[in-house]
Amino acid sequence: MSKPRDPVAGPDSPEPPFPIRLSGPVIKGFGRGSKDLGIPTANIPADDLSEKHPELTTGVYYGVVALDPKTYHHETSEGSTSTAVVLPAVLSIGYNPFYKNTVRSVEIHIMPALTEPSPTAAGQEGHTKFNRLPDFYKTRLNLLILGYIRPEFDYVSLEALVEDIRVDCEVARESLLREAYKCYLVDSGKTSGKVSEDRAWLVSFD
Numbered sequence: 436m437s438k439p440r441d442p443v444a445g446p447d448s449p450e451p452p453f454p455i456r457l458s459g460p461v462i463k464g465f466g467r468g469s470k471d472l473g474i475p476t477a478n479i480p481a482d483d484l485s486e487k488h489p490e491l492t493t494g495v496y497y498g499v500v501a502l503d504p505k506t507y508h509h510e511t512s513e514g515s516t517s518t519a520v521v522l523p524a525v526l527s528i529g530y531n532p533f534y535k536n537t538v539r540s541v542e543i544h545i546m547p548a549l550t551e552p553s554p555t556a557a558g559q560e561g562h563t564k565f566n567r568l569p570d571f572y573k574t575r576l577n578l579l580i581l582g583y584i585r586p587e588f589d590y591v592s593l594e595a596l597v598e599d600i601r602v603d604c605e606v607a608r609e610s611l612l613r614e615a616y617k618c619y620l621v622d623s624g625k626t627s628g629k630v631s632e633d634r635a636w637l638v639s640f641d
């Protein structure tokens with residue numbers, strides 16, 4: 436048995452180099468996320484990553500995302516919205532050692548709002564239904580990376596990889612529930628300068 440993982444990752448408020456801004460159109464990946472793992476990941480181009488963000492090492496991170504509402508209509512209980520909805524996310528940046536990719540990819544799994552029950556909560560091991568939205572290929576995605584979780588690993592089985600990603604979702608969720616992170620998701624009206632600036636960038640799609 437491997438030892439239990441820490442329930443949260445990173446300091447109590449984002450520290451440099453975070454938040455890191457990434458943006459790009461959602462592109463096709465290797466087609467494994469949904470099919471092999473049951474975990475859809477929105478892939479965005481990674482071409483200029485080493486030039487623009489040399490500090491961004493390979494690994495698993497958490498953050499917040501927004502999709503361009505011009506092409507993605509998010510359904511809420513109030514109906515369809517024309518402003519971008521901000522959602523929590525967990526992502527991997529790297530070569531997917533389990534699949535031995537030769538090119539680096541950025542793969543983002545968008546989670547449900549923190550006010551909704553978590554589909555990846557413990558007790559569902561082996562039966563987890565990861566969050567799935569209607570497809571949004573080609574839509575522009577803005578991402579603020581807020582913290583680092585762990586390095587990428589190779590695994591003895593597909594089940595072991597899926598279980599670790601399930602725990603990543605829970606770690607991301609608990610980490611983002613902290614006040615200094617939650618303010619990126621929920622605009623309380625009293626957020627300070629830099630947070631509002633980053634949040635304004637997140638939901639702007641010109």
Ligand SMILES: Cc1cc2nc3c(=O)[nH]c(=O)nc-3n(C[C@H](O)[C@H](O)[C@H](O)COP(=O)(O)O)c2cc1C
Binds near residue numbers: 468472478534544
């Ligand atoms: C939160 C998260 C953590 C991941 N961690 C690993 C990892 O440690 N090792 C690995 O080989 N792949 C990891 N992956 C990548 C998955 O293997 C990848 O999403 C899958 O291969 C789907 O790829 P595709 O979008 O190209 O189809 C992770 C993905 C996510 C979303």
Ligand SMILES: Nc1ncnc2c1ncn2[C@@H]1O[C@H](COP(=O)(O)OP(=O)(O)O)[C@@H](O)[C@H]1O
Binds near residue numbers: 468
């Ligand atoms: N919760 C989600 N997070 C990320 N992408 C999602 C989600 N739900 C649906 N999708 C869609 O699924 C696609 C990714 O599925 P995936 O099986 O990883 O395919 P690919 O290999 O092409 O990336 C995304 O591009 C997006 O259109």
Ligand SMILES: [Mg+2]
Binds near residue numbers: 464468476477
């Ligand atoms: Mg993918």
